[in-house]
Amino acid sequence: MARMKFLCDADRCIECNACVTACKNEHEVPWGINRRRVVTINDGLPGERSVSMACMHCTDAPCAAVCPVSCFYTTADAVVLHNKDTCIGCGYCSYACPFGAPQYPQMANFGTRGKMDKCTYCSGGPEADLSTVEYQKYGANRLAEGKLPLCAEMCSTKALLAGDGDIIADIYRERVVTRGYGSGAWGWRTAYGETVSV
Amino acid sequence: MRQTLSRLVAASGLAAAGAGTALAQVNPTASSVNEEALLRALQSGEAVSGRASIPNPEASALIAPDNQLWATMQGSTLQTLSIVAVLGTLALLVLFYLIRGRIRIEGGWSGRKILRFNSVERFAHWLLATTFIILALTGLNLIIGRTVILPLVGEGAFGTLTAWGKIAHNYLAWPFMAALIMVFVLWVIHNIPAKIDLEWIKQGGGIFKKGVHPPARKFNFGQKIVFWAVILGGAAMSYTGIMLLFPADVGSAADWQFYQVIHALVAAAMSVLILGHIYIGTVGMEGAFDAMGTGEVDENWAKEHHSLWVDEVKGTQARNDAQIKPAE
Numbered sequence: 438m439a440r441m442k443f444l445c446d447a448d449r450c451i452e453c454n455a456c457v458t459a460c461k462n463e464h465e466v467p468w469g470i471n472r473r474r475v476v477t478i479n480d481g482l483p484g485e486r487s488v489s490m491a492c493m494h495c496t497d498a499p500c501a502a503v504c505p506v507s508c509f510y511t512t513a514d515a516v517v518l519h520n521k522d523t524c525i526g527c528g529y530c531s532y533a534c535p536f537g538a539p540q541y542p543q544m545a546n547f548g549t550r551g552k553m554d555k556c557t558y559c560s561g562g563p564e565a566d567l568s569t570v571e572y573q574k575y576g577a578n579r580l581a582e583g584k585l586p587l588c589a590e591m592c593s594t595k596a597l598l599a600g601d602g603d604i605i606a607d608i609y610r611e612r613v614v615t616r617g618y619g620s621g622a623w624g625w626r627t628a629y630g631e632t633v634s635v
Numbered sequence: 636m637r638q639t640l641s642r643l644v645a646a647s648g649l650a651a652a653g654a655g656t657a658l659a660q661v662n663p664t665a666s667s668v669n670e671e672a673l674l675r676a677l678q679s680g681e682a683v684s685g686r687a688s689i690p691n692p693e694a695s696a697l698i699a700p701d702n703q704l705w706a707t708m709q710g711s712t713l714q715t716l717s718i719v720a721v722l723g724t725l726a727l728l729v730l731f732y733l734i735r736g737r738i739r740i741e742g743g744w745s746g747r748k749i750l751r752f753n754s755v756e757r758f759a760h761w762l763l764a765t766t767f768i769i770l771a772l773t774g775l776n777l778i779i780g781r782t783v784i785l786p787l788v789g790e791g792a793f794g795t796l797t798a799w800g801k802i803a804h805n806y807l808a809w810p811f812m813a814a815l816i817m818v819f820v821l822w823v824i825h826n827i828p829a830k831i832d833l834e835w836i837k838q839g840g841g842i843f844k845k846g847v848h849p850p851a852r853k854f855n856f857g858q859k860i861v862f863w864a865v866i867l868g869g870a871a872m873s874y875t876g877i878m879l880l881f882p883a884d885v886g887s888a889a890d891w892q893f894y895q896v897i898h899a900l901v902a903a904a905m906s907v908l909i910l911g912h913i914y915i916g917t918v919g920m921e922g923a924f925d926a927m928g929t930g931e932v933d934e935n936w937a938k939e940h941h942s943l944w945v946d947e948v949k950g951t952q953a954r955n956d957a958q959i960k961p962a963e
Contacts, residue, residue, distance in 0.1 A: 627700045
C-alpha cells in the first residue's frame, strides 16, 4: 500500500482556485465549507507564492489525538478519515489541526457546529465503497475507482501533486534540481516531521 | 491607422525592453517566500498566514504548527492528569477510611436537633451539587471516556452518549453558575477567615486524631477552604466555560486553547476537592449528612464540630424566648 500525500509546488501555483472549485463540485459540499483553499503569502509583493492547502493526512494526526469520541481512523493508504455518525461536533479537531482542515456546516447556540467535514483524499468514509450514503456523507470515492484526488488531477500547472509520498517527493526534487529553486514542500515538516530534502 | 500601429509597435518594443532589463537585474526567485524561513521566523502561537479569497478570516492561516502542542496537551497530558487525579484521590480516601475509620459522634446521639441549614441554603447547595456532578462526569467523559467507556459500549453508543453529555454540559452550566452566586451570597459572611481558624490549623482540624475538636463557628477552617475553593474555582470554570461556549467571540485559536487547558486543570482540582468533601459529608463522618439532608443536626455532633456556633444559636434562642415572654 502507498503512503498517500499531497504536495503543493508553490513555484508553479498560479492561484487559479481550480482545485477548490473541482473539490466543491466533485463532492457537492454544502455552502460555506471549503475542504481545500488557496492561500497567497506576501500577496502583491515580489516573490509572492500561493499554496493550495487541505487536510495533509498527517502522520500521528493531531485531530485524532484530541477527538473525545475517537471518530478518526487511518486507512491502509495512510489517509486520515472520520466517522460522521460518531462525531459530536465539539470542534476540538479544528483547534488541533495545524492546517485549518476541519470544517463545520453551522454555528448555532453555544458554539454548536454540526458534524465535522474535511478533505477525504477523495476516498469516502466508513460506509460501503461507492454507496449512495457514502457519497451523501463524505463525497466521491475516487480512490476506490483507482483514481487520484480530483484537485491534483485537474491542476493546470501540475503544481498540486497527489500520490505516494516517495513518488511525489521525487518529482518535486527533480523539478527543484532542474529549475534551480524551490520554496519548499509546504506543510510537510509539520504534517510528517520531515520536509523534502533536495 | 498607420500612426496607431506604429504607436503599438513602439509600446510593445518598450515593454520588451523593460522586461529584458528586469530579467537581467532581478532574479524572480531570489526574494520568493520560503517555507523553512517562515517557520523559523514564526513566534509561538502564530501561523504562517497570507490572503485567501474565501470570506472566512480563519482560512488565511496556512500552517499553525503550535496547534500540535495543544493537541499533545489535550490528547495525552490532561488525559493522564485527570485519570491520576481522580483515581489517586479515591485511593487516598479509601486508605484514609481504613486507617481513621468513620469519625463518630463521641458523645453519642443526643436526640435533640438544631437547625443548621434552612431550605434556601439546602436548595442552593443541592442545585450546585447536582449540576457540578453532572458537569464533572460529562466533562471527564470528554477527556477520558474514549479510553474508559468507549471500549465497553462501542463507538456508536459512545458517540450518542457523549453527544447528549455535551448538550447537558452546555446547558447545565447556567444553573451551576446561578447556584454558585446563591451559595456565595448566602455563606460568604460565615466564611471570612478569622483568628479562631489558627487554632483549627494548629490542631489539624481534629481530622487525624480522635477526641480532638478545635472550636469553630458555623464553618470551620476546612469548610472555609472548601467554600473559597468552590467560589474561586467555580468562577474560573464559569469564565473559561463561557469563553469555550462562544468560540467565535474568544479571539484567536491560541486563546481558546489557553481557556480549554485552564478549564480542564481547574476541573481536575475541583473534582479532587469535591471527592474529599463528599467523603467527609457522607461515609467519613457520623451525623454530618443530616446538615444537608434534613437540615437539622444532632446537638452532640454540633457541639463537637461547631461549638461556638451552637453557643451562638442557643444565645439567640434564649434572647428570643425572653422577648416573647409576656410581661406580667
